[in-house]
Amino acid sequence: MNPTNATRRHVAQYRRVAKEMQSGAVRRTDACDDARQSSRGPVDEGDRVLTIRNLSVEIRRGGRLVRPVSGVSLALARGETLGIVGETGSGKSMTGLAVMGMLPAGGRVTGGSIDFAGRELVGLPAARYRALRGNEIAMVFQDSMTALNPTRRIGEQVAEPVRLHHGASRKAARERAEELLALVGIPRPAERMEDYPHQLSGGMRQRVMIATALVCEPKVVIADEPTTALDVTIQAEILDLLDDLRSRLGMSMILITHDMGVIARHSDRVAVMYAGQVAETGPTAALFDRTRHRYTHALLSSIPSLTHDRGAELFSIPGAPPDLTVAQAGCPFAPRCDAAGDRCRTERPVPSREPGGHTHACWHPLPEPAAGARLGPVVAPSAAVARPRGGSGPGDGNDVAPRLRVVDLRREYPVGGAGPFGRRRTVKAVSGVSFEVAAGETFGLVGESGCGKSSLGRMLVALDRPTSGEVVFEGESVTGRGSRALGPRRAQLQMMFQDSNASLDPRMRIAAILREPLAIQGAGTRAQRAARARELLQDMGLPAGALERYPHELSGGQRQRVGLARALALEPKVLVADEPVSALDVSVRSQVLNLMSRVQAERGLSSVVISHDLAVVRYLADRVGVMYLGKLVEIGTTEEVYGAAAHPYTAGLLAAVPEAHPGAPGSRAAGARVRGELPSPVDPPSGCRFRTRCALATDRCAAQEPPLSVVGGTHRVACHHPLRPPHTTPSAPRGSHHHGSGESQREGWSA
């Protein structure tokens, strides 16, 4: 690319972005990608805003001493985004909090230095630290219902730092707050100033959080999992917003996340953390293309992606991250690493630096690939095991009677009370959904929060009764009957829950948890039930010792295995798994996914996998249904739906998923993004429910509800303007012409 032309082009585009931002419609365009490309490169010493050298943190809790950060060195250059990625307990958040001087109670920096624009932050007196916080260094936290004070107006909360740090008058601070709310894309900011946090959606609350952090124009923003609690489409908007504001306000950003895809798309440089240490760091492209550290490699290989070969088993890292209360000798990853040798176990690896600032701390790094060769999603050759699939091929379900049939299922929940005379208002959670699941087939349900997928899941296993419609299991309706009438048939329908922490009774031992369903159904003698529990546990790959443990003594992954074992205890024919791996860390997630996939195949289970994570559903499901506001908008085989999404919503969802390789970002049609907010399920839009967020919507969409109609094979879509006939390139036709070069990499994704 000719540099002058490139510059000229991106200046022009940048102006456009700025204009759009002022009009309130903040969106990411290619300008940001280009701007990012040109700013990539090794960190210039003179241009650093933040330098962390050999930082160590200790936290004393009761008698225990945890070392969440040990010897971390990182640098942040002016105007760049440094991504810190890692699993739970990797020390990524603690590093961010250490920079903010906000370590939790009992925590202290035990060594190293944090240099912020020439000032040493370690040991800075509290008052001077406070003057910095929220002013020159700001932090954006994960969205939660309580991230904003529930009893104070939004305007006051955004204005607070300006009044505090700049001594602004109430009026000036209000004006500034309003300006910021406009900047972060809050429509009608003057009115929203008077709102309370609960009146905003999650995405809007996160925008307010960002406004609060940026109101004093800090030099450095630390964003700690800023989008983890949000839906993919909202996540994409928020991350783009952060990107835009960073370049617009000339800030530097530290983006802390567990999500490799987010890192790949939104950071200039990456630091991968494991067990309190930086395993590998370098420019994003170099780190993903020429991964050297064994942990980074394993992590990348274990992420189910939209391009992963579905026939192959996911690579999974054995074991769990180390206990940080115990002092570690050697490489912390050694116990889980294939390549670990004696040296790894005894001697801590020294960081070795390569040209371009790519550094890794590994005694046995992966060999450098030949120059120019580009690894796809890295899969260790040993891991590319073909996985057994019990699934019947597409269409098989039509030949025999389906095991589970869902007929025009509806569920409405009353909200609040009726007015003096008014009729009762209802949330239309599920509004007429029909599909079938064949024996041995896995059906995936995807959709964002509030689409009704979990309500649907509960009705499938007769935990909730539909308002109308029915669920037919092996030819007999299971809805509209009491649990007594269902009798033993209920045992055939089982559910695996998302949060195994909440779904396992904390006061029951694992053995008792696994025996309980058998006891309720009166299966076998006590001894037989105990034997069955042991057998189940073994089958799930858990040690027999776990039987006598309580749920809190197990790790998240182990608990989720227990949840699966409990669901399988009665040898059900149908298993509904609601967000089975959402609460798990990446390296543990693939273990559970592989286990589920194996169990489905071995037992000929019909399963319904419900998830917001498109890659998880793609990995597990034979057929997929996409839900939006209580309706199925698209249904077909996994290949059909993912390979040739016909509904604009599906295409938008797919486009919003950040993929864990930096070449991918933006190449999938920025124009296909789903924008705006989910309408209220109390008063869903007329006609097509998606029309309010759809770029293709016409008058017809408002007047007439599109039926599910066949676009080819078993692929059906409910859209008046389906995107494309099947089996063509998946990228959206709109707004994708900048990305010609990206297309070639995407070939694999329909495979």
Added chain:
Amino acid sequence: MTWYVVRRLAVSFLVLIGISAVIFFLLHLVSDSPGRVVLGQRASPQAVADFNREHGFDRPVVVQYVRYLWQLLQGDLGRSYKLNENVVTLLQQNAGRSAMLSLAGLVLALLIAVPLGVLQAVKRNSAIDRSATAVSYVLYATPSFLLGLLLIAVFSQLLPLFPAEASQSHSPWVVFTDPRAMALPVITLAITSVAVFSQYQRSSALDQLGQDYIRVARAKGLPERLILTRHLLRNACLPLITLIGTLVPTLLAGNLIVESLFNYPGLGLLFLNSLQREDYPVLLAYTLIGGVLTVVGNFVADLVVAAADRRIELRK
């Protein structure tokens, strides 16, 4: 909101009628012959029967209740034959003084308990926190008459700082006009509440301290003092408001002991004296006031919480 208030008032009204019925029938079980009570053990059965017939006490109990209810709705609570006085007048004479005593005790308790609870939460598991908790439990377990007696022994007998008897003035404002004489009753009343309130406030403040908005406030660079006053306090007080609403009738009961201990002429003392005199119309009225305070206390607490926390929408 208006609709909510109207409905709540209607429901409250029905609840109160129910309460009055239950109390009326219970008292009737205890004593079905007011004539005997009024005229004394030595009165002839004929005189008692005459009295009862004259006042309608020989009629079926349901009829008596309907008549009582009808009078109640007209604001007539009956007549105390022992004191030869209208019950409403008796209540009017005493209610203000009792209310002021309770209010003073409540305000003092809150002034101590709210900051103490927050302090304990901030310094959780410290020596201060542990000793405050220990003292709270001891005070909570101490009956208020014992506490009052101890206070009298120490601050009136041992160190003659305050009089042992409360002011006998009939003004409801005596708490302000004669604070020295009212100090011990108010303190006795407050201490018992402080123990409950501060523990409640401590756990509520602990809850709030763990919320994300506190961390966000810290990230804004706010000093701890401002974090507590601007962000934590209001949220941490919300559960306390509900608690106070449910405790209003308990305050009345607390008065009972304190008033008799310090010989303070208020509703509590009136009740105790009426109990000894078997003056049923007064007892009935006093118990009914307890019911009214329970209903009203909860209702007002709900309104206040809704005003302080906009997440709560009042409907149904």
